[in-house]
Amino acid sequence: MGKINTIEVKELTKIFDKTVKAVDGISFNVEEGEILGFLGPNGAGKTTTLNMLSTLLRPSSGTATVNGHDILTESDDVRRSIGYVFQDTTLDIELTGEENLDFHGRLYGLDRNVRQQRIKELLELVQLTDRADDRVKTYSGGMKRRLEIARGLLHHPKVLFLDEPTLGLDPQTRRSIWEHIQRLNQENGVTIILTTHYTEEADYLCKRILIIDFGKVVVLDTSDNLKARLEGDVVTLLFKNPKEIETFRSLLKNKNWIHQINVVATGNNYAAMSRMIQNIPGRSRSMNMGGAMPGMSHRNIGDHKKTTKTSQRKTEQSAADESLQFGGKTCPKCLNLLVDKGGHRIPEIVKLADEAGVILESVELRKPTLDDVFLSVTGRNIRDEKGSIVDMVRRHRILRQARGHKVKG
């Protein structure tokens, strides 16, 4: 039996102000009961796509069906079929948790008994029963998020849109929300589209991942298949002297067993990372927080010269900010290689370095992650994005709270 497509998207396009193509002719299907991840940097077109699928925005061209209903002609049926958990909180903080759910239930026309029954169940599911009568303004960020997810499910939607469900949350809360999402999907069979720019999140939750960049679908496949595309292992070299990176890179360039070379920061090897962070002034503090959430950050070799020139200045402010938010690090002392049979090639790499008089501080070997996949298919790092003003403001706010002092700029 063939799988049913709950969502079918055909050539969906959104152009803002006649020139900005936020979403550029994307097509894909989502199977019933699937969790599909939209992975891409801020501004890639993830939220715009969800807004079109939820009929909040009218597409410039193309169309889609959600639960069999056309988003252009049957918008009420579409809205009845979906639950949407927005990126920013959309709760009424003057109302209690229970009242927020009650409002939603009435708005979707649920009658009293059904409403009360479901509110009770959902509050238990997201473990907010004992806070149900408190006003939402007294809730923590994680509690608000859980309440919103519960609200999104109240009218038993066929499809749930989760826009950056764990943005700005601490690792424990993030983990608990992941578990909730997984349980909902397994127990209720609800089809989920989740947007994120955390590769770990996409990897953990999603069966298939759609990588979106500049409004286009770059690739759509399962996480394992995506990683399998990158044959070989990732070898990360940490140099003592950053000036030697260029020299060494040219030595490696014509080795046919090296598929890709990138300037990179490691995230998986905490010890190596700590060491390299300590060498950079003003970073150690954010490191503690960033390190709790493994991730890595790359820069393309082409950008390298520019990067090193500005890195000193960047180090002081924005780079530290980025890393705190995303757990990624930009490392001006690293080189990242995608290598066949990495383990076997390490001696050769070390020998080459010795012969060239280049001093390596450490060598790390690991399997490719989704970060590597993203870098490989889009040619840029998922964390190397220039967000919108709103995102920047939000990021600064989160940072300010986390650090307890004002962020410059």
Add this chain to the structure above:
Amino acid sequence: MVQPLSGQAIYVVLLRELKRYWRAKARVISSVAQSIFFLAIFGLGLGEFMGGIGEIRYLSYIAPGVIGMGLLFGSVFSGVSIIFDRQFGFMKEMLVAPVSRTSIIVGKILGGATTATIQGIILMSIAGIMGAFTISFTFLGGAITAVGAMLLIAAGFVGLGVAIGSILNDFHAFQLLSTFVMWPMFMLSGVFFPITGQPLPLQVAMLCDPMFYGVELLRWCLLGTGTELLGSFGWLISLAVVAGFDAVMVSLGTYLFSRSQI
């Protein structure tokens, strides 16, 4: 495009307005206190000094206008609060639901009109306690009619608030709105002095102020009389203008709201 109305949606939006009103005690208290100051300082203080307006005590004369002030500020604020709903995201929750924007805005207008009227009833009671009205059966009938008039007056101003809130996107404009829209409307509404005998330009300005007719209507309900300028059918003229203002503002608010972006 015809947008179907949903009674349930209208009701729930209205219910939310009431809950929020009830919880924003500081707003209620400050607005009531402000009106008491007006009644006490102008009605009693200034009134004792300059005597009444014709046969009417000055306190009684300004009482309907002060009630009108409560209505005006309360209802415009309710309408403009869609800016806050948008800013704090709750608007998206309403817009993504399978109900028409018209239902949402009708609920908002009814809710705003109801809360403003509650405010008006509180002020009417306070004015009564301060001795502004001669309590009689005729007055009680008038007071009940006044509640209806308050709803009618408030609805138009919530519509105006919604229209403004749909165009303006930040609440810094709020101060401007207060200085250039609400205060002039209040000052020109004939709260403190009769329109008759004023210089012509001022009379014209007052006749252009929709709130002028609102205050007139309340005076007819609560004092049984109105300005000589509009004659003995002044109440009917005022009622017609208020109803017309409602129709225009509710339509304008609904129209501007339905084409505003999220």
